[in-house]
Structure formats: structure tokens, C-alpha cells
Amino acid sequence: MAKWGEGDPRWIVEERADATNVNNWHWTERDVSGWSSERLHQLLLSVQVNGPEGQCQLTDVNKLEGEASINNRKGKLFFFYEWQLSAAWLGTSSSGVKYRGTVDVCNLSDENDEDDLDVSVSLCKDQPNTPLLDLMKKTGTQEIRRVLGQYVHQLKSEFSQGMILPTDGLKPLESAKNNQTNKVQISPAPRSTSHPTTCPTDVKNPTCTTCPTGVQIPTCSFDLKETFQTSADELYRTFISQEFVQVFTRSAAMVDARPGGRFHLLDGSVSGEFTHLIQDRRIEMRWRFRTWPRAHYASIGLELQDAGDQTVLRVKCQGVPVKDEDSTKEGWRRFYFQAIKQTFGY
Structure with a gap:
């Protein structure tokens, strides 16, 4: 951390007893699981619907x-x-007969909108059929979605108060532009020889290549392209910062961002090493998935093109096992591109 009055102003944190996050620059987190559990119980138990068939209401939260x-x-x-x-x-019918059933919701998450929630309503096995089931499936489902949407709204509007603190008037992005002298350039380094090199591959057609273990496998190449609503330096940092990687993968990770430095993420499903880094412009790595033949790596190149208020990312993958081409493409789109956008709003 820079000393007071020195270095990039974005990282200057005044020595104060309350440990205030000056300029809101550092990553801070508040666990709201306890509050959420209590609030969800309250909202769900308030659900009650009425119709010509009778009345239905939620009486107990069995699982949360x-x-x-x-x-x-x-x-x-x-x-x-x-x-x-x-x-x-x-449920209590208009004639006073009582019926019992269950409601299940398995996808209440930041990835789904209120209308996308999968609400499953059913009668208990020992209960005879009743029009109250239709009442719960139609009107009850709408009410359940509404209160769950209310939870999300309160989480984002009420309980988040105090997470963003007043700044001292310094805009981080502006200060970054004014402090180019503090920018650290990561210079290219020779490809590490401490690990087997990537199997060679033809960039257009699958070829059968010999891996360091002596196993011959057909490999292929493909390109991916994605646009992010953020600056190139911010996107670059997202890929090489261990803190950021752990946040968007939601799992422990090890990232040593230097030529020859290793990385492990997604519970060890993905690993490899960085081979060439050009700050804010390019990342090259030897990359492998856990199920690939031992010691076989693909060559991955990430090129970042600054396009004003957005960044175009081009990913070139070479040496991917042919049988894993589709799953590797989907993995990059889902666990890198979509995860980064959903997590950081890019």
C-alpha cells in the first residue's frame, strides 16, 4: 500500500480508526445471509390468496x-x-375442507429475474385433487414471485445503505489517467521451460499430435470474441488479479500474474501458467482442463482492444482436444465471459 501522499491516489487509504474505504476503491463485502434468511421467512409466511374455490396460505418454510x-x-x-x-x-375450500401441499423454488439467484423463477406447486401425496391446487398454481405462484421480488428490491435498496461511502471528490478513473507515471509495465519474458510445451496444432484443421506423455490426440483451434462495457485496464485486471478471479468464479483461486506464474481456479478444474503479459493489452497462457490427457495444454491468447467506453476481447485457442471443442467454447463463454459480466456489471 502506498504511503500517505505518495503513489496512485486511488490506493491511498488514510490512517483512521474507522478504517474507512476512502474513495470506495477497495473491494468490500457484507454477508447478508442471516438478514436474508429472516426476511425471506417473513415474506413467504405472509403469502395468502383467495378465490371462489377458497383460501390458501403458506404456513411453514421447511427448507431455506x-x-x-x-x-x-x-x-x-x-x-x-x-x-x-x-x-x-x-388450503381451505369454500365448504371448509382443508388440503395441504408444498411449494418449491430452486433458482432464486442474481442470475434470474422475478418472472424467471421456477415455482413448483403440488399437493401432498395423501391429498385428493382439489380446485385449490389451481388457485395456488396461478394466483399463489404470482404472489410468491412478488414477495421474492420484494426481497430482492429490499436487499438492493434498503439493506445496502452505507455500503457506498462519500468520496473526497477524487474520481478513480480520472486519477488513473493523470498518474501514468505510476503504471507498471510487465515486460515480455521467455517462455518457461519448466513444463511441457503445448502440443502443436494446425490453426484450420484438426491434427493428431503427440503430447509430452506420448499420447496422440486430435486437436483443433478456434476464436472467440466478446465485448465488455468497461475499460481495457479494468478488464485486464479482472483476468490477472487473484481477488477478482475468486469473486467472479465464486471459488478459491491461485493466480500468480507474471510470466511463468501458475494459476488454478474453479476448484482445480482449470490450471496453467502465464507465458506473456502486456499490461492492458494482451495475456498469453498455457491452459488446460482437468479431464484432458496429463501434461497436455492449449495455447490461449487474449487480446484486449480499447474501444472508448467498451473493450473488445478476442480469444484465440490452439491445441484444444477435438472432443472437447464445444465444451471448451461453452466453458469460456459461461465461466469467464458471462460470469464476469454478471458479477461486475461489464
């Missing part, structure tokens, strides 16, 4: 599993929540 947190980065709030819940409902 998950977690929720609020994160602040550079004055922006990011909300992570994922819940699975099951509740019991009691």
Missing part, C-alpha cells in the same frame, strides 16, 4: 438453503444471492 452478500467496488454495488426453498401451504 443458500447465501447472500453485497459487494462494493469503486463505488459500484454488486449483489450475490442464491437460495433454494421449500414451503408448506394450507
Whole structure:
């Protein structure tokens, strides 16, 4: 950390007893799982619907599993929540007969909108069919979606108060432009020879190549392109910062961002090493998936093109096992591109 009055102003944190996050630059997190659990119980137990068939209401929350947190980065709030819940409902027909059933919601998360929630309503096995089931499936489902949407709204509007602190008037992005002398350039380094090199491959057609282990496998190449609503330096940092990688993968990671430095992420499913880094412009790495033949790596090149208020990312993959081409493409789109956009709002 820079000393007071020295270095990039974005990273200057005044020595103060309350440990205030000056300029909101550093990543701060608040665990709101306890509050969320209590609030979800309250909202769900308030669900009651009426119709010509009778009345239905939720009487008990049998299962509520998950977690929720609020994160602040550079004055922006990011909300992570994922819940699975099951509740019991009691229906009373217009003639006074009582029926019991269950409600299940398995996808209450920051990835789904209120209308996309999968609400499953059913009668208990020992209950005869009743028009109250249709009442719960139609009107009850709408009410359940409404209160779950209310939880999300309160999480983002009320409970997040105090996460963004007043700044001292310094705009991080502007200060970054005014402090180019503090920018550290990562110079190219020779390709590390401590690990087997990537199997060669033809960039147009699959070829059968011999891996360091002596196993011959057909490999292929492909290109991917994605646009992010952020600057090139911010996107570059997202890929090479261990802190950022752990946030968007939501799992422990090890990232040593230097030529020859290793990385492990997604619970060890992905690993490799960096071979060439050009700050804010290019990242090259030897990259492999856990299920690939031992010691076989693909060559991955990430080229970042600054396009004003957005950044175009081009990914070139060479040496990917042919049988894993589709899953590797999908993995990059889902666990890198989509995860980064959903997490950081890019």
C-alpha cells in the first residue's frame, strides 16, 4: 500500500480508526445471509390468496438453503444471492375442507429475474385433487414471485445503505489517467521451460499430435470474441488479479500474474501458467482442463482492444482436444465471459 501522499491516489487509504474505504476503491463485502434468511421467512409466511374455490396460505418454510452478500467496488454495488426453498401451504375450500401441499423454488439467484423463477406447486401425496391446487398454481405462484421480488428490491435498496461511502471528490478513473507515471509495465519474458510445451496444432484443421506423455490426440483451434462495457485496464485486471478471479468464479483461486506464474481456479478444474503479459493489452497462457490427457495444454491468447467506453476481447485457442471443442467454447463463454459480466456489471 502506498504511503500517505505518495503513489496512485486511488490506493491511498488514510490512517483512521474507522478504517474507512476512502474513495470506495477497495473491494468490500457484507454477508447478508442471516438478514436474508429472516426476511425471506417473513415474506413467504405472509403469502395468502383467495378465490371462489377458497383460501390458501403458506404456513411453514421447511427448507431455506443458500447465501447472500453485497459487494462494493469503486463505488459500484454488486449483489450475490442464491437460495433454494421449500414451503408448506394450507388450503381451505369454500365448504371448509382443508388440503395441504408444498411449494418449491430452486433458482432464486442474481442470475434470474422475478418472472424467471421456477415455482413448483403440488399437493401432498395423501391429498385428493382439489380446485385449490389451481388457485395456488396461478394466483399463489404470482404472489410468491412478488414477495421474492420484494426481497430482492429490499436487499438492493434498503439493506445496502452505507455500503457506498462519500468520496473526497477524487474520481478513480480520472486519477488513473493523470498518474501514468505510476503504471507498471510487465515486460515480455521467455517462455518457461519448466513444463511441457503445448502440443502443436494446425490453426484450420484438426491434427493428431503427440503430447509430452506420448499420447496422440486430435486437436483443433478456434476464436472467440466478446465485448465488455468497461475499460481495457479494468478488464485486464479482472483476468490477472487473484481477488477478482475468486469473486467472479465464486471459488478459491491461485493466480500468480507474471510470466511463468501458475494459476488454478474453479476448484482445480482449470490450471496453467502465464507465458506473456502486456499490461492492458494482451495475456498469453498455457491452459488446460482437468479431464484432458496429463501434461497436455492449449495455447490461449487474449487480446484486449480499447474501444472508448467498451473493450473488445478476442480469444484465440490452439491445441484444444477435438472432443472437447464445444465444451471448451461453452466453458469460456459461461465461466469467464458471462460470469464476469454478471458479477461486475461489464
